[in-house]
Every structure is written in C-alpha cells, then in structure tokens.
Amino acid sequence: MIIVMKPNPSREVVQGMVERVEKMGLKAHVIEGTERTVIAAVGDDRKGNKAVFESYEEVEKVMPILAPYKIASVETKPESTVIKVRDLVIGGGTVGVIAGPCSVESEEQVMETARQVKAAGAKGLRGGAFKPRTSPYSFQGMKEEGLKLLAAAREETGLAIVTEVMTPHHVELVAAYTDVLQIGARNMQNYHLLQAVGEVRKPILLKRGASASMDEFLLAAEYILDQGNQEVALCERGIRTFETHTRFTLPLASVPYLKARTHLPIVIDPSHGTGVASLVTPMCRAAVAAGADGLIIEVHPDPKNAASDGAQSLTPEVFAAAMEQCRKVANALDLNM
Template sequence: MIVVLKKGIEDSVVTKIAKRVEEMGLKAHVIVGTERTVIAAVGEKRNGEQETLESYPEVEKVVPILAPYKVASLETKLEHSVVETGSLKLGNGHLGVIAGPCSVESEEQILESAKAVKAAGATALRGGAFKPRTSPYSFQGLKEVGLQYLAAAREATGLSIVTEVMTPEHVDLVAQYSDVLQIGARNMQNYHLLQAVGEIDKPVLLKRGPSATIDEFLLAAEYILDGGNSNVILCERGIRTFEAHTRFTLPLATVPYLKERTHLPVVVDPSHGTGIASLVKPMALAGIAAGADGLIIEVHPNPAEAASDAAQTISTEAFADLMVQCRKVAGALGYKMAEAVGV
C-alpha cells in the first residue's frame, strides 16, 4: 500500500505513522517528494490495515500498489529518481556516461584511461578488479590491487568509480574503494548479494540478466530497495536470443518501457549489448534517443591489447568522437550532460 500524506506534514508525524506501519508487521519505506511525502507499506496484506491508516487525520489516502515490485514502482514514487555520487549524476533529465576498460590491468593503464575518458566528458570511470569469466583460465582481475589502482585514478581525475562486486563477502571491501557497486548480469538473481548491497550506503548499478524478464529484473532491484538502499541504477546490457550476428541482442524498447513503470534511472550498455566495437556508437546514440539516463561503455587506450572483451572495446579516440555525437542527441532531447574538460 501507498500511504499518501497531506502536504506540510511535520517529520515527527511521518515517523509516527511509519512506526504504526511497522507495528502492523509491514516494512515502511518513507519517500520524500517535491510535492508531498508518501510511505510505502510493504508486506503481506491483512484485513483492516487500509482502514486503520486512513483513520489518521494527516493521511490523505491509502492506495494499493498493483505492481509486484513495490518500492521500485512508479506508483510508489511519481517523480523519476536522481542518483548522484561524486562526479556522477544521472536520472530525471541528467545524463551520465560511465566509461573505462573492462578490466583493470595496471596502474598506468587505468590512469591513462581515466584521464582520456574524463577529457572527453565522461562522468565516471568503470573498470573491473574482480572479473567473472566464463572460462576459469581467463584473466580474473587484479582484485584488491585493482581496487587500489581505481582509487588512485579517482584521486588523479576526480571521477567516481564504478566496479563490480561478485560475492556478499566482498561487499565491504569493494565499497571501501568504489563509489558505485555494480551487480553483473550473472549475479542479477544472486539474492544474498542483492541483500548485502541493499544494506550499504553506496549506489548500486544492477545489470539485467541475459535471460531475465523485465519483472524479474525489477524484482531483483526490489531486493536492494527493500534492504534500505534507495540508490539503484538499472542497466540494460542485452539478452540472449536466437540471433548470432551480435554477442547479445540489445532491446532498446526496454528503456521507455521501464521508464513507464519505475522511477529508477536506466542506463544502456552498448558494449556488452552488441559485443562489436563498430556497433557501440550507433547503439549508444540510439540508447540516448530512446530516453536512457546514461551509458556505460568499455574504452581502452589500445583495444587490441585489452585483457578482456577486446572485440567490443573502443579506443579513447573513438570515445571522444562518440561523446561529441552524444551531446548533439542529448541536447536535442533536453538532457543535461557534462562537457568535455580537456586534457
């Protein structure tokens, strides 16, 4: 249920009603909007709850939440959310671009990448320190050393860090070095991991699983939100279909569909979504045109020598050109987007 409070209600009253919701055996999520405050009362429905809450004079109305994902639903929060941490800001008209190599390979490589993507206008740096790979013989990442290199790149450039966490046991370690924790596609339904990142005070970028439905995707986000972490970013990174001409199929209809159903920001990953470097630019531009709040792109100073995902990685020069085109599309749609800052 959504408990819609009247305008101008004091914080003490909000706390009182939220406490009453908790006493009913429900979880209370207080959502403060520009117009008014609502409380999402989530849990198993019992008889008489709606009438009890409607009896408070400070309550305007109580409305059932129809979607299976309660806190993520646009029914719960009518305004689209903005996620902001350090240099990264995306959602509700703000377009953020996260760029960098698939894997952190060395301090020199990640520093060079960070300086190049920042100069082109990226607002966050991506890079994998822990790398989940299909083959156990592939490069698995530099782990904590890689996290230290990412932190050094942030110190040198001011860019926020986005990097993947793979297990609940690593959440505190990765959170110590990063600004946004990424949940990879393979872990979208790793519920213990979702619950663990739901308990931290850092934004989470959640990638859609390659075979996940939209409802499954949003319910995975709900695990994080239900834990108390409201800063969730959804990432469409492509799904498996019968097509073989690309690594995955990137369904950009997902973007406007999600934005009709959830207040959470939506970003597009044209690198994983296609698996082909030459397709990254057109699909990135199409993602912005479809209404995405951001992009996450694999960029390397020398893509041919990348330790992972070389085929889908673009060069720093290609990224700079892409950003020029992104600004044109974003400007036409009224997005706010960072300008290039120079070297």
Template sequence: MIVVMKPDATMTQIEHMAEHITGLGLTPQVIHGKHQTVIAALGEERQGLLEALEPGEGVEKVLPIMAPYKRASSELKKERTVVSTRDLVVGGGRIAMIAGPCSVESEEQIVSIAKTLRALGATGLRGGAFKPRTSPYSFQGHKEDGLKMLAAARAETGLAIVTEVMAPEHVPMVAEYADVLQIGARNMQNYQLLQAVGDSGKPALLKRGMSATVEEFLLAAEYILDRGNPNVMLCERGIRTFEDHTRFTLPLATVPYLNEKSHLPVVVDPSHGTGKSRLVAPMARAAVAAGADALILEVHDDPEHAMSDGAQSITPATFSQLVEQCRRVAAAVDRSV
C-alpha cells in the first residue's frame, strides 16, 4: 500500500502514520517528495488494510501498489533515483560513461588505461578482479590482487571503481576496495548475494540475467532495496535468443520500459550485448537515444591480446569517437554526456 500524505501534513502526522504502519505488522518507508510525502506500507497485503490506513490524520489517500516489485516501482516513487559515488553520477540529465578492460591484467595496464579514459571523459572505471568464466580453464582474474590494482588506478585518477562480486562471502573484501559492486548476469538470482550487497550499503550495479524477464530483473533489484540500500542501478546487458549473429541480443526497448515501470537508473552494456567491437558504438548511440542513464563499455588498449573478451573490446581511440557521437545524440534528446 502507498499512503499519500496531504501537502500540509506535519512531521508529527507523518511519524505517527509510520508508527501505525509498523503496528499493523508492515514495514514503513517514508519518501519525501518535492510537493508531498508518501509512505510505503510494505509486507503481506491483507483485507482491512485500506480501512485501517485511510482514517489517519494528515492522510490524503491510500493506494495499492500493483507491481510485485514494491520498492523498485515508479508507483511508489515518482522522482527518478540518482546514484552517485565520487565523480560517478548515474541518473539525472547527464549520461555517465563507465569504461575499462574486461579483466584487470596488471597494475601497469589498469593505471595506464584509467588515465587515458579519464582524459577522454569516463567517470567510472570498470575492471574484473574476479571473473566468472564459462570454462574453468579460462583466466579467472587476479582476485584481491586485482582489487588492489584497481585501487591504485583510482588513486591515480579519481575514477570510481565498478567491479564484480561473485559470492556473499566476498562482499566485505570487495566493498573495501570498490565504489560500486557489480552483480553479474549469472548471479542475478543469487538471492544470498543480492542480500549481502544490500547489507553492504554500497551502490550496486545489477545486470539482467541472460534468460530473465524484466519482472524477474526488477524483483532481483527488490532484494537489494529490501535490505535498506536505495542505490541500485539496473543494467541491460543482452539476453539469449535464437539469433547467432551477435553474442547476445541487446533489447533496447527494455530501457524506456524500465524508465516507465521503475525509478531506478538504467545502464546499458553494448559490449556484452553484442559481443562484437564494431557494433558497440552504434548500439551505444542507440542506448543514449532510448533513454539510458549510463553506458558501461569494455575498452582495452590492445584487444587482440586481451586476457578476456578481446573481440568485444574497443580501443581508446574508438571510445573517444563514441563519447563525441553520444554527446551529439544526447543533445538531441535534451541530455548531456
């Protein structure tokens, strides 16, 4: 249920309603908007709730939340969420660029490319220290040493670190180094991991599972939000279909749909979404036009010799061109890069 308070409701009335909701066995979430305050009454809905909540002093109306994902729904929060850490701001009028190699290969490599990307307009540095690979024989990442290399790159550039965490027991260690905890597609429904990331309080970048519906995607986000962590970004990274001309199918209609159904910012990954470096820039431009709040891109200074995902990695020179192209597209839809 959503309890919409009157515009002139006092703090005493708002606090009283929150206590009343708690007394009914539900969890209150108070959201102060520009013009009105709403209180979400979260929990198992049952008969008689409407009648119990409507008479409250200062209450204008009580509405049911129709979506199964309560905290992520735009029914609950009309104003768009903005997630920020260091210089990385995702949401609002400016489109963020998160870029870097698929895997952290060495300290020299990650520091060097971080400096280049910072100069070209990136505000977030992506890079895998822990790498979930389809084959157990593929490079699995440098793990904590890789995190230390990312931290060294941040110290040199100020770029916010976005890196993947793969297991609940790894969350405290990764959170010690990272600014944003990424949950990969293969872990989208690892509910213990989602809860652990929620408990960390760190901003989270949640990637859509390759076979997940949008509703399942939003319900996965709900697990993080339900732990009291509001800083969640939704990342469309492509889904598995019958098509084989690309690594995955990047369904950009998801972007405006998520913007309609949820208040959470939306990130697009055209690198994983296509698997082909020559398709990254066109899909990045299309993502900006569709309403993405940020792009996350794989950039490597020598893709041919990358330790992972070289085929979908663009060069710094291509990244520079992509940023300029996206800047022109963004201007056409009243945004900026």
C-alpha cells in the first residue's frame, strides 16, 4: 500500500511512520517528491491494516498498489525518476546518450572511441570488460584490465562509464571503476545479482531479457529497488521473435507502454535490437520520437575487425551523423540531448 503523508512532514514524523510500518512486518520505502512524501509499505498484504494507517493525523490517505511491481509502479511515484551521474542525464526531458565499443580491446581503441563519441555529444562511454558470450571459445573480455582502461578514458574525457557486471562477487570490483552498472539480458532474472547491485549506491542499467514479458522485466527492476537502490533505468534491447531479418525485434511500443506504468527512465539499445549497423540510425531517431529517455549505441573505430558485434557497430563518423539527426527530432519535441 501507499501511505501519502500530509504536506511538509518533518523527518521525525516520517521516521515514526516507517517504524510503524516495519512493526507490522512490512518493508518501508520512503519516496520524496516535489509535492508529497509517500511511504510504500511492501510485503504480505495481510499484514498491513489500511484503516490503522488512515487513523494517523499526519497521513493524508492510504491507497493500495494494484501493480505486482510495487516500488517501480507509477502508482507509488507519479514523478519520473531522473538519473544523473557526471554529465550523463537520463530522463526529465533529457535524452542521455551512451556510446562505445561492445568490448574493450586495447587502450588505443578505448581512448580513440571515447574522444570521438564525446565530440559527437555522448555523455556516457559503454564498453564490456567482462563479456558473456554464447560460445565459451569467443572473446570473454579483458576483465579488470579492461575496467582500468575505461577508468583512464573517463579521466581524460569526463564521460560516465557504463559496463556490465555478470556475477554477485564481481559487483564490488566493477563498482570501484564504473559509474553505471549494467545488467545484461542474460542476467535479467539472476535474482542474486539483482539483489547485489541493489545494495550498491550507483545507477543500474537493467536490460530486458530476450524472452521476458513486461511484468517480468518490471519485477526484475523491483528486486533492485527493494534493496534500496532507487536509481534504475530500464533498457529495451529487443526480444526474440520468428523474424530473421534482424538479430532481435526492437519493440519501440515498449517506451510509451512502460512510461504509463513506471516512473523509471527508459533507454533504447538499437544496436542489439537490430544487429545491423545500417538500421541503427533510423531506430535511434524513432526511439527519440517515441519518448525514450536515453540511447545506448555500439561504436567502434574499426567495426570490421571488432572482437565482438562488429556487424551492429557504427563508425564514429556514422555515429556523429546519427547524433545530428536525433538532435533534430529531440528539438522538435522540446527535449534536451
């Protein structure tokens, strides 16, 4: 249930209500908006007595949360969540762009890409140090050495670093080097990993599983939110269908659908969503037009010789042109980019 406090409650009043919620065996999540402070009381509905909470003078009203995902629901927090880290802003009328190679391959590759994507307007640098691959014989990433190269690129360019964490025991290591931790599609329902990143106070980019429903996607985000980390961005990266003309099917209807149901920002990955470099720019434009809060795009200085995902990677020159086109769409919608 959602406990809506009367305007301008003191910290002591809010803490007192949190303690009452927890005494009933529920978990309390305090969400402070510009106009209202609400407390989401989450847990076994049979433990919460709506009438008891309504009886307190400092409470304005109590409402049930109808969605299965409680903290992620727009019912709990009507105001959109905005993620800000360094110069990267995702949401709140700003389309944040993250770009970079699929895999960190060398210092020269990372630094060259970072300089060029920043010059084109990106605010975040993506790059895989730990790479989950379908084949055990494929390139698995440079691991901690790759993280160090990403950190060096951040030192020079100021770009926020976005990289994937694959296991709970890697969370502390990856968090030490990165600004945003990515949960890949294969790990969307790795609940131990979701809980582990939920304990980190850094933004999380959660990718949708290739066969996951929207409720499953949002409930995966709920695992992170339930651990206290409120900075979660949802990434639509395409789903598996019967189509073969693209690597996956990129359903841009996900953007307005999710915006009607959650306060979390929505990022689109047109690189994995299509798997074809020539389709990435049109899907970037379409994603901005659909209302996406961010884009994550694979860019490589030499896609033909990339260690992974070269077929879907843009050259820096094509990326710069794509950014110019997307800015025109964003300007038409009064968005920042």
